[in-house]
Amino acid sequence: MKRPRSSRSRKRKTFDWRRLSGWAVKLGLVALVALAGVCIYLDAVVQEKFSGKRWTIPAKVYARPLELFNGVKLSRDDFLTELDALGYRREKTVDGPGSVSVGASTVELNTRGFQFYEGVEPARAIRVRFAGGTVSGISALDGSNLAVARLEPLMIGGIYPAHNEDRILIKLDQAPPHLVDGLVAVEDREFWHHHGVSPKSIARAVWVNATSGQVRQGGSTLTQQLVKNFYLTNERSITRKGTEALMALLLELHYSKQEILEAYLNEVFLGQDGSRAIHGFGLAAQYFFGQPFSELKLHQVALLVGLVKGPSYYNPRRYPERAMTRRNLVLDLMAEQGVVSATEAEAAKARPLGITKAGSLTNSSFPAFVDLVKRQLKQDYRDEDLTEEGLRIFTSFDPILQTKAEAAMAEALKRIDGRKGAENVESAMVVTNPETGEVQALLGGRDPRFAGYNRALDAVRQVGSLIKPAVYLTALERPSKYTLTTLIQDEPFSVKGADGQVWRPQNYEHKAHGTIFLYQGLAHSYNLSTARLGLDLGLPEVLKTVERLGVSRALPPYPATLLGAGALTPMEVATMYQTLANGGFNTPLRSIRSVLDANGEPLKRYPFQIEQRFDTGAIYLVQYAMQRVMREGTGRSVYNQIPTSVNLAGKTGTTNDSRDSWFSGFSQDLLAVVWLGRDDNGKTPLTGATGALQVWSNFMRRADPVSLDMPVPDNITQAWVDATTGRGTDPSCPNAVQMPYIRGSEPPPGASCGAPAAPATGGNGKGGNPVMDWVKGWLN
Numbered sequence: 001m002k003r004p005r006s007s008r009s010r011k012r013k014t015f016d017w018r019r020l021s022g023w024a025v026k027l028g029l030v031a032l033v034a035l036a037g038v039c040i041y042l043d044a045v046v047q048e049k050f051s052g053k054r055w056t057i058p059a060k061v062y063a064r065p066l067e068l069f070n071g072v073k074l075s076r077d078d079f080l081t082e083l084d085a086l087g088y089r090r091e092k093t094v095d096g097p098g099s100v101s102v103g104a105s106t107v108e109l110n111t112r113g114f115q116f117y118e119g120v121e122p123a124r125a126i127r128v129r130f131a132g133g134t135v136s137g138i139s140a141l142d143g144s145n146l147a148v149a150r151l152e153p154l155m156i157g158g159i160y161p162a163h164n165e166d167r168i169l170i171k172l173d174q175a176p177p178h179l180v181d182g183l184v185a186v187e188d189r190e191f192w193h194h195h196g197v198s199p200k201s202i203a204r205a206v207w208v209n210a211t212s213g214q215v216r217q218g219g220s221t222l223t224q225q226l227v228k229n230f231y232l233t234n235e236r237s238i239t240r241k242g243t244e245a246l247m248a249l250l251l252e253l254h255y256s257k258q259e260i261l262e263a264y265l266n267e268v269f270l271g272q273d274g275s276r277a278i279h280g281f282g283l284a285a286q287y288f289f290g291q292p293f294s295e296l297k298l299h300q301v302a303l304l305v306g307l308v309k310g311p312s313y314y315n316p317r318r319y320p321e322r323a324m325t326r327r328n329l330v331l332d333l334m335a336e337q338g339v340v341s342a343t344e345a346e347a348a349k350a351r352p353l354g355i356t357k358a359g360s361l362t363n364s365s366f367p368a369f370v371d372l373v374k375r376q377l378k379q380d381y382r383d384e385d386l387t388e389e390g391l392r393i394f395t396s397f398d399p400i401l402q403t404k405a406e407a408a409m410a411e412a413l414k415r416i417d418g419r420k421g422a423e424n425v426e427s428a429m430v431v432t433n434p435e436t437g438e439v440q441a442l443l444g445g446r447d448p449r450f451a452g453y454n455r456a457l458d459a460v461r462q463v464g465s466l467i468k469p470a471v472y473l474t475a476l477e478r479p480s481k482y483t484l485t486t487l488i489q490d491e492p493f494s495v496k497g498a499d500g501q502v503w504r505p506q507n508y509e510h511k512a513h514g515t516i517f518l519y520q521g522l523a524h525s526y527n528l529s530t531a532r533l534g535l536d537l538g539l540p541e542v543l544k545t546v547e548r549l550g551v552s553r554a555l556p557p558y559p560a561t562l563l564g565a566g567a568l569t570p571m572e573v574a575t576m577y578q579t580l581a582n583g584g585f586n587t588p589l590r591s592i593r594s595v596l597d598a599n600g601e602p603l604k605r606y607p608f609q610i611e612q613r614f615d616t617g618a619i620y621l622v623q624y625a626m627q628r629v630m631r632e633g634t635g636r637s638v639y640n641q642i643p644t645s646v647n648l649a650g651k652t653g654t655t656n657d658s659r660d661s662w663f664s665g666f667s668q669d670l671l672a673v674v675w676l677g678r679d680d681n682g683k684t685p686l687t688g689a690t691g692a693l694q695v696w697s698n699f700m701r702r703a704d705p706v707s708l709d710m711p712v713p714d715n716i717t718q719a720w721v722d723a724t725t726g727r728g729t730d731p732s733c734p735n736a737v738q739m740p741y742i743r744g745s746e747p748p749p750g751a752s753c754g755a756p757a758a759p760a761t762g763g764n765g766k767g768g769n770p771v772m773d774w775v776k777g778w779l780n
Contacts, residue, residue, distance in 0.1 A: 062397075063156050064593070067150050112152050116394070170266060172261060178340055324353060331345040367450065401440045405699055421683065425676055439574075462656075466576075485747075523633035523634075555567075621742070648666070650664060652689050722735050
């Protein structure tokens with residue numbers, strides 16, 4: 001017989017059960033409270049970021065917009081180059097924004113709308129006619145005439161935060177046809193019906209993966225993917241997955257499907273461009289196709305949707321076959337789900353990938369110019385403003401001129417590299433508009449895509465004879481004593497300084513030239529006559545002229561500075577020559593035109609500044625002498641590449657042992673400075689004429705410069721003089737030439753041929769005292 005349980009044992013068992021139940025209830029309550037706390041916390045996290053500033057957006061830097069009007073200097077080929085850079089599609093007939101049809105002398109296109117500082121430029125269908133190197137007419141495709149049309153600017157770079165994420169924000173209503181439905185069909189078929197987590201999708205993924213023996217599908221919804229990218233890490237754990245699911249439910253509780261989908265389109269990672277992470281379909285459209293997001297076609301949409309699964313694995317530039325297979329699979333899925341017809345899918349599958357080439361103008365940055373932009377922006381904005389607030393920076397950068405500068409430099413360096421001793425020669429180049437001071441192109445080294453040492457801004461090198469126009473300008477500002485035909489001495493001399501050191505300048509060819517005209521000293525870059533002239537004027541006066549020309553860097557107060565012993569950067573040289581090219585008006589070099597905020601609201605304009613610092617007559621005379629440099633002096637080889645009908649002004653520069661090769665010169669519409677040399681300051685086989693001038697000439701040939709035609713100032717008069725004596729003469733006499741003078745300094749009118757001329761007075765060919773006591777003057 002079984003013994004009956006005691007009442008004590010029955011009571012103990014009942015007591016244990018109740019106690020356990022109580023603890024379970026308590027633990028459950030604690031868990032619920034904890035879960036509630038977690039939910040409250042996660043809910044706050046979800047709302048704070050999603051409702052606030054969702055992304056830190058780097059500033060975008062844009063080139064100048066190309067403006068089209070009758071008579072503007074622009075060839076058909078250059079126009080097509082810019083359209084290609086902007087991602088315009090060449091088609092038989094114009095069909096929607098971003099399309100272009102090309103004829104023999106006409107180009108028809110449908111421009112894209114764009115918001116500028118001044119307002120919105122609408123999209124419009126236009127026809128542009130060309131004749132030679134200019135636009136001969138512009139009209140709407142409906143036949144009505146247009147005064148002007150403006151293309152959207154090319155994006156040339158960005159100012160990125162430390163994590164190097166980049167994106168172009170887009171709106172859901174900008175999505176091209178089939179993108180949204182295709183994305184849902186491939187990534188989350190239940191998107192419009194679930195509440196953040198889809199049990200049906202999870203079950204289907206489990207079944208597919210189990211039956212195939214490998215992981216072929218994931219169960220994450222688009223909302224979960226957004227949560228993972230937006231809030232969480234890539235950690236693989238049950239805790240992280242649970243957090244993801246909970247946050248997805250919370251996100252869908254507060255926000256609409258459309259808001260979630262729009263955020264997904266902007267957040268998803270789609271590629272890597274060096275250190276820059278490509279996020280969102282907006283930037284991916286530009287990066288892979290060179291086109292705005294809204295203009296994507298079906299085959300392009302399918303490729304980007306396919307990249308969501310694995311941007312690195314399906315990278316179309318590295319693995320085009322994988323990418324093609326993935327794209328076609330997406331098209332099949334879109335057809336299967338009824339997003340497109342089978343016929344549309346097959347037609348899209350027959351299309352090539354259509355990816356732009358890596359490193360093309362479409363997706364390449366211009367680090368030297370963007371570096372200049374950053375430096376100028378930092379005068380007005382904080383670093384975080386530039387890397388987080390999505391500013392839109394509009395600049396003066398001209399992609400057509402930049403392309404020509406790069407091609408000219410590459411071609412010249414290719415020839416130079418074959419010369420003995422030319423190894424490791426580096427380069428820099430600055431191109432500006434002489435009238436506005438806007439920087440239009442910039443090369444910081446021989447590799448224009450290298451974002452490192454920017455020689456155009458930071459290479460401080462001796463300038464050699466580039467300093468000489470400042471010496472002659474100082475003289476020509478004194479018309480009572482100096483004119484272009486003043487006789488000066490090109491003879492050897494020496495100067496003993498206060499420290500006992502003796503300075504003995506020499507001409508490049510180690511030959512003196514005796515008595516010469518003042519302008520010849522500059523045209524032929526004679527050192528002896530230039531140094532004598534500078535010492536007679538007084539070194540402090542010449543240095544003041546350099547400063548008035550726009551150079552803020554202090555140059556050493558030694559006689560050798562008169563021949564270029566002082567050092568400047570290419571940008572500083574461009575500043576100095578800008579004043580010479582602009583008639584004595586100083587216009588500080590600038591790269592920025594205007595800034596908009598992320599919403600398109602104007603923030604700041606950067607109008608050009610101008611200040612008259614020199615008499616226009618004196619500048620006119622210096623320009624005349626610098627044109628003689630090109631016609632008969634050290635720059636004359638330029639006319640091997642440029643038509644002789646084009647007037648140019650410039651100056652070569654060579655330093656000791658040819659360590660630096662310089663050329664700076666200008667036409668009516670272009671100023672360019674070129675430097676060649678070694679970073680270690682080693683010797684090269686290049687003079688200014690055999691090195692930098694060759695790059696400059698090559699560039700000008702490609703750029704088709706407008707002939708220099710400076711207006712004649714009111715205080716300038718033309719006088720007939722004897723080319724051998726500088727005395728006034730009759731126009732009909734032998735050797736008679738016309739020369740410009742500041743009014744009152746010209747020689748007296750000449751007598752008839754054969755009759756004695758009146759003696760010269762003042763600054764008309766005699767002044768300047770060619771046997772001056774320049775040593776005494778300098779020591780005093």
